[in-house]
Amino acid sequence: MLDGEEGYAARKSMEILVALGEIYGAERLIKIGSVQVAGVSYHNLGDAGLEFLNELAKDGKVRVLTTLNPAGMDLENWKTLGIKEDFAAKQNLVIDAFQRMGILISCTCTPYLIGNLPRYGEHVAWSESSAVTFANSIIGARTNREGGPSALAAAFVGKTPCYGLHLDENRVPDVHVQVNVALTKISDWGALGYAVGKKVENKIPYITGIKEAELDELKSFCASVVTYGTKPLFYIRGITPAAENVQIPKDTVTIEQIDIQNAYDSINDQVTDIDFVCVGCPHCSIKEISEIAELIKGKKIKENTELWVATSRTAKQLADKRGYTQIIEEAGGKFACDTCMAVAPLKGRFKALATTSAKGCFYSRQNNMKTKIGSLKECIDAAVTGKWSN
Ligand code: F3S
Numbered sequence: 001m002l003d004g005e006e007g008y009a010a011r012k013s014m015e016i017l018v019a020l021g022e023i024y025g026a027e028r029l030i031k032i033g034s035v036q037v038a039g040v041s042y043h044n045l046g047d048a049g050l051e052f053l054n055e056l057a058k059d060g061k062v063r064v065l066t067t068l069n070p071a072g073m074d075l076e077n078w079k080t081l082g083i084k085e086d087f088a089a090k091q092n093l094v095i096d097a098f099q100r101m102g103i104l105i106s107c108t109c110t111p112y113l114i115g116n117l118p119r120y121g122e123h124v125a126w127s128e129s130s131a132v133t134f135a136n137s138i139i140g141a142r143t144n145r146e147g148g149p150s151a152l153a154a155a156f157v158g159k160t161p162c163y164g165l166h167l168d169e170n171r172v173p174d175v176h177v178q179v180n181v182a183l184t185k186i187s188d189w190g191a192l193g194y195a196v197g198k199k200v201e202n203k204i205p206y207i208t209g210i211k212e213a214e215l216d217e218l219k220s221f222c223a224s225v226v227t228y229g230t231k232p233l234f235y236i237r238g239i240t241p242a243a244e245n246v247q248i249p250k251d252t253v254t255i256e257q258i259d260i261q262n263a264y265d266s267i268n269d270q271v272t273d274i275d276f277v278c279v280g281c282p283h284c285s286i287k288e289i290s291e292i293a294e295l296i297k298g299k300k301i302k303e304n305t306e307l308w309v310a311t312s313r314t315a316k317q318l319a320d321k322r323g324y325t326q327i328i329e330e331a332g333g334k335f336a337c338d339t340c341m342a343v344a345p346l347k348g349r350f351k352a353l354a355t356t357s358a359k360g361c362f363y364s365r366q367n368n369m370k371t372k373i374g375s376l377k378e379c380i381d382a383a384v385t386g387k388w389s390n
Pocket of ligand 1 (some may be wrong): 069070109128130223280281282283310339340341342343359360363
């Protein structure tokens with residue numbers, strides 16, 4: 001491949017993988033079961049990125065199941081979301097290039113909910129930090145935090161260099177985090193992720209003190225903890241599958257109510273008027289969509305406020321069948337499939353966001369929005385009243 005015998009895309013990919021392997025001291029390549037490719041939004045790629053993808057798409061074909069991260073717009077419903085024609089045209093060219101490579105146009109950061117679900121211990125090459133953290137921690141698969149190009153390269157080769165989190169010795173937890181607070185709503189998990197991330201900084205935490213956790217809470221925690229500081233791997237005693245196979249580190253920090261409060265204080269801005277409510281970071285599961293429908297049934301979104309439900313097209317199709325879509329749209333809410341608040345071109349469009357997601361707040365501040373984080377109910381109330389109530 002490196003000599004170009006299997007074409008341009010394979011050679012380019014092998015060059016990337018060999019360079020990475022040399023930098024990180026990998027002794028060999030290992031087979032991977034799947035790939036998740038980030039770097040899909042034209043907003044981030046620009047024309048140079050599009051050109052790079054078109055070159056690879058000339059003869060590049062993926063060798064393993066490969067799914068895509070969110071794009072810069074809903075691929076069907078972009079006009080309703082206020083996306084401009086010229087952006088849509090460019091974004092469609094990006095999607096077309098990925099399609100020619102044989103990639104599943106899934107456009108979601110929850111690939112594990114739509115059929116890209118590795119088994120425990122399986123090596124994969126995923127990009128997108130929340131998905132990488134979920135794969136390593138909740139599933140017990142093994143992946144480094146790939147960038148878009150290195151994930152794509154792994155997809156064309158079917159292998160990735162064996163270093164970092166593919167190796168047992170790099171998956172050992174460094175610090176014990178004792179959680180001494182009860183978590184009562186989804187945003188508490190985002191706040192916990194913030195608090196843990198800030199305390200352990202680029203280490204691998206082993207967390208105790210959490211008795212139960214739902215899937216949606218765990219995916220929210222994955223997104224937050226890696227955004228605010230840790231490596232993309234953690235253990236929770238009694239919850240994550242590999243927690244029983246590793247030793248609890250001696251070095252211990254605790255998370256108290258004051259840490260959670262400090263997290264909320266840092267994530268929340270001083271703002272009352274809300275013009276954008278976005279839930280689904282990471283993308284909403286069908287369960288979350290059903291909860292939104294339940295909360296919004298019979299209500300109306302406030303004028304000049306938008307509610308976006310960011311999710312995969314697969315989850316939306318289930319929502320269509322169950323009648324949730326109709327309830328949400330009758331209230332004035334909009335589905336944002338294939339995209340999210342971080343990768344859509346939103347700068348300057350909204351002043352203040354309400355969301356359930358700590359990660360969503362982090363990226364929306366970069367889009368010059370004020371941010372509020374809270375429960376699903378608090379977010380839906382904000383969408384209906386245009387105000388944040390606490
Ligand atoms: Fe997913 Fe976008 Fe959040 S990629 S984790 S919804 S910032």
